[in-house]
Amino acid sequence: MTAADPPGLPLEPLARFLGHAAPGLLAGPLEAELITGGKSNLTYAVTDGRRSVIVRRPPLGHVLATAHDMGREHRVMSALRDTPVPVPAMYAACPDPEVIGAPFYVMEHVPGTPYRLAAELGSLGAERVRGISARMVDTLVALHAVVPDEVGLGDFGRPEGFLGRQVRRWKQQLDASRSREVPGIDELHAALAGAQPREGAPGIVHGDFRLDNLLVDDADAVRAVLDWEMATLGDPLTDVALLHAYLTMPTMVDSRAVSDASLAPGFLTPDEVLARYGKASGRDLSDLAFHLGLAYFKLAVILEGIHYRYTQGQTVGAGFEAIGDAVAPLVAQGLRSIKED
Incomplete structure (x- = not known):
């Protein structure tokens, strides 16, 4: 230091x-x-x-x-x-x-590792990696099982109309960060605005749940969930779809721009993650098309905002130069996901 x-x-x-x-x-x-x-x-x-x-x-x-x-x-x-x-x-x-x-x-200051890269997990072996990814899913199930009123968070958000507000919010964030043309991003927004499904039972939504927002100790236990800046009350399927999107991102974009931990041998596949979450939570995951479209839109907007700050010299640290190139593939995947509905 x-x-x-x-x-x-x-x-x-x-x-x-x-x-x-x-x-x-x-x-x-x-x-x-x-x-x-x-x-x-x-x-x-x-x-x-x-x-x-x-x-x-x-x-x-x-x-x-x-x-x-x-x-x-x-x-x-x-x-x-x-x-x-x-x-x-x-x-x-x-x-x-x-x-x-x-x-x-x-x-x-909680001891633990926020595993971000497949290389970091690879040295642990496939069995340990599988266990870590399974406990990641179980932690999300535990979060969504918390009753907001019982922990003093009954007024932490407005679950009614949550999905519509999410679409509007991320469009607002996009408009605040526009510095270039992004093919298909307005088409994706329009598709989301016109296709909002019935919302599931509300719960506490983390808003950015992924492995590198967890601290994992040397015994492979999840010691802490971090980065709650987008937490609210709403449809927990948004967390599930976003996690699924994070797990598939390394196959679509430059690995310098995203975590590629899901590529480590032994890591649960995106479909295995959905199956484990669905079985443990009891939630219906049969139709995630809208939620996946929203997840990719949200990630695209977030990365576009980071790219904008990078071009303005307002980022701190390294690893920002490839962020802008990741936006278009996410938009394309979002369009494919919502059109599957």
């Missing part, structure tokens, strides 16, 4: 805040580093040399106003603390952007 402030995190104001908000949590001069791999909210490991914590804040520069709500992330993880869904302990939250330049929160 370095004593210099990492981009987006002035350490002296953070230390003053923690002295009041979480006395005794950290003491003395702080050091921090940006944890690599984040392409949205920024995540830092902060230490006083004795103990480490994690700080999360929104990305630098161009963002949709409602897309990086630190208060929502902090709230949902606090609410899930005593459920079967593994989450870090929350230490403090600061809604005031004047302290470090943006709202942020501070949480437990």
Whole structure:
């Protein structure tokens, strides 16, 4: 680590805040580093040399106003603390952007690996990889089994009309990030806007559930679910379809732009993931065409937004140069998925 402030995190104001908000949590001069791999909210490991914590804040520069709500992330993880869904302990939250330049929160530094690459999993062997991917699915089942009212999240979102709002929201995000023509993306939006199905029983939706948003320990157990910035109440099938889309992405786009963990030997296939989730959850997965179309649209818009920030010099870290090339294949797959309905 370095004593210099990492981009987006002035350490002296953070230390003053923690002295009041979480006395005794950290003491003395702080050091921090940006944890690599984040392409949205920024995540830092902060230490006083004795103990480490994690700080999360929104990305630098161009963002949709409602897309990086630190208060929502902090709230949902606090609410899930005593459920079967593994989450870090929350230490403090600061809604005031004047302290470090943006709202942020501070949480437990949970040991574990956010497996992103097939190469990282490959050394574990196929049997362990299969077990990890199975526990990934089981964790999603556990999340969708939580009753929002029972954990104080009954008002965390509006399940009625959720799918329609998702279509409108991601179109809004697209319009805020337009810098070039993307073939088929408006056609995909129009197809989604005109084909919304009946919504399933609502639940807590993570919004970006995938293996590299989980921390897996050395015993292959899921220790924490991270990156709750898009969490809400709605149709859980959106999480299922998005996970399915993530698992198929490495076969469609440059592996530099996405996680290719699903290509590791032993990893459950996308169809096996659906079968395991359906059996454990009891949810009907017989018609995912709309949800898959929405998942690919959402991923395309997210990557287009990251590409826009990259072209504006507003990204932090490496690995952004191939993001823009991944957008068109996702749009094409989204059109194929929804036309299968």
